Amino acid sequence: MKSSIPAATVARLPVYLRCLGDLFVSQGTCSSEELAAIAGVNSAQVRKDLSFLGSPGVRGVGYNVLDLSRELRVALGLTKGYSVAIIGIGNLGRALSNYKGFGDWGFEVAALFDADPDKVGTAVGEFSVESMDDLEQIVKERNVSIGIVTVPADAAQYVADRLVETGIRSILNFAPIVLQVSDNVSVRRVDLSTELPILTFLLQQSVE
Amino acid sequence: MKSSIPAATVARLPVYLRCLGDLFVSQGTCSSEELAAIAGVNSAQVRKDLSFLGSPGVRGVGYNVLDLSRELRVALGLTKGYSVAIIGIGNLGRALSNYKGFGDWGFEVAALFDADPDKVGTAVGEFSVESMDDLEQIVKERNVSIGIVTVPADAAQYVADRLVETGIRSILNFAPIVLQVSDNVSVRRVDLSTELPILTFLLQQSVE
DNA sequence: CGTTGTGAAGGTCTTCACAGCC
DNA sequence: GGCTGTGAAGACCTTCACAACG
Numbered sequence: 266m267k268s269s270i271p272a273a274t275v276a277r278l279p280v281y282l283r284c285l286g287d288l289f290v291s292q293g294t295c296s297s298e299e300l301a302a303i304a305g306v307n308s309a310q311v312r313k314d315l316s317f318l319g320s321p322g323v324r325g326v327g328y329n330v331l332d333l334s335r336e337l338r339v340a341l342g343l344t345k346g347y348s349v350a351i352i353g354i355g356n357l358g359r360a361l362s363n364y365k366g367f368g369d370w371g372f373e374v375a376a377l378f379d380a381d382p383d384k385v386g387t388a389v390g391e392f393s394v395e396s397m398d399d400l401e402q403i404v405k406e407r408n409v410s411i412g413i414v415t416v417p418a419d420a421a422q423y424v425a426d427r428l429v430e431t432g433i434r435s436i437l438n439f440a441p442i443v444l445q446v447s448d449n450v451s452v453r454r455v456d457l458s459t460e461l462p463i464l465t466f467l468l469q470q471s472v473e
Numbered sequence: 474m475k476s477s478i479p480a481a482t483v484a485r486l487p488v489y490l491r492c493l494g495d496l497f498v499s500q501g502t503c504s505s506e507e508l509a510a511i512a513g514v515n516s517a518q519v520r521k522d523l524s525f526l527g528s529p530g531v532r533g534v535g536y537n538v539l540d541l542s543r544e545l546r547v548a549l550g551l552t553k554g555y556s557v558a559i560i561g562i563g564n565l566g567r568a569l570s571n572y573k574g575f576g577d578w579g580f581e582v583a584a585l586f587d588a589d590p591d592k593v594g595t596a597v598g599e600f601s602v603e604s605m606d607d608l609e610q611i612v613k614e615r616n617v618s619i620g621i622v623t624v625p626a627d628a629a630q631y632v633a634d635r636l637v638e639t640g641i642r643s644i645l646n647f648a649p650i651v652l653q654v655s656d657n658v659s660v661r662r663v664d665l666s667t668e669l670p671i672l673t674f675l676l677q678q679s680v681e
Numbered sequence: 682c683g684t685t686g687t688g689a690a691g692g693t694c695t696t697c698a699c700a701g702c703c
Numbered sequence: 704g705g706c707t708g709t710g711a712a713g714a715c716c717t718t719c720a721c722a723a724c725g
Binding site: 271272273274306307309310313323324325326 | 695
């Protein structure tokens, strides 16, 4: 099935959801203008984006904060309790393992993996690091839907291939490399190293 | 001065630069087709993007890998040795402090800050954590150009305001909040918590 | 001959402006 | 009256297709 919600809109929906949570909850309602201000976008953008969810607003009044939050969670699939696995327990993998935000959004961390035998069996937060040898088995047993890749660049493609082979269709990639996957697999790249050069480009521009 | 390079292109240039580094260096030349394959984009896109740098290619041959790398570094401002400061030494801030990639791209980590008195003075990698009280002074002394914000969401806006007051015009924000800044300040947001919901949305779509 | 550089076409995304509705 | 929902306009971005050229 083809999504009828534009990609650019999908990328903003989680931002709206978080902004709603930040609003004082006793405030039952919220206008597109208010939401736009917090989310840092145009108010017409907010209205158009939200209109793809059906029509959750009331003219002359605004959007009901709780209703809209629920609709956003359903639309984004956050009510389904998807499980994630983190592969690569270096500095970043460890930081993510301790990240408390997963639960708030309905995600469960189901497993941590590392290739280093010295790390396997050690505790990280409330979890224990497992061996890459058991990747396939554990991913299937625990019904992992999303792989978070935090291995070094030169191992990332190999890890991604193994994840895809076990049936995973969603990857969040922190390794500084563009993963090559078949087009039934979704990859989001979070790439620190490309962000700083964008800022320095803009810095230069403002001076010249 | 207004940039003549489109924003979408600027965001891809660092990716190209890294891909060139990954190419076997003895390979003196590289076609738009090859680069496009590694970077995961269309080859016409590559040619159009690179044409904004002048015309660094040779028809019938391709692009000289070293020349193009140098041109990209200059265009992105990576030859200017900008300094960064990391504010907020939690799990993520610590992971970034140990990140080796900064130097490769010409960045220098000039200071680490935290508001917690217990952390001030402790060593993280080769650095020592400094007090937020000294933020203004140290940022000016060490000529910091970019602030990397890794504090909790509820402190992020306050920290950003202080950075801007000291004259910083570029912020890389890891806090899950949209920072409100005047429009002479550039902010790039790296937001883990919005990435997972985008993946689950796509997961759902492929099933329905 | 092979590959770049680029006008033109075709999409997608954003913003405006106002009709529609509570 | 006030705010949403949305057609239409406009800006931006991507892709095609081929002329230009080493």
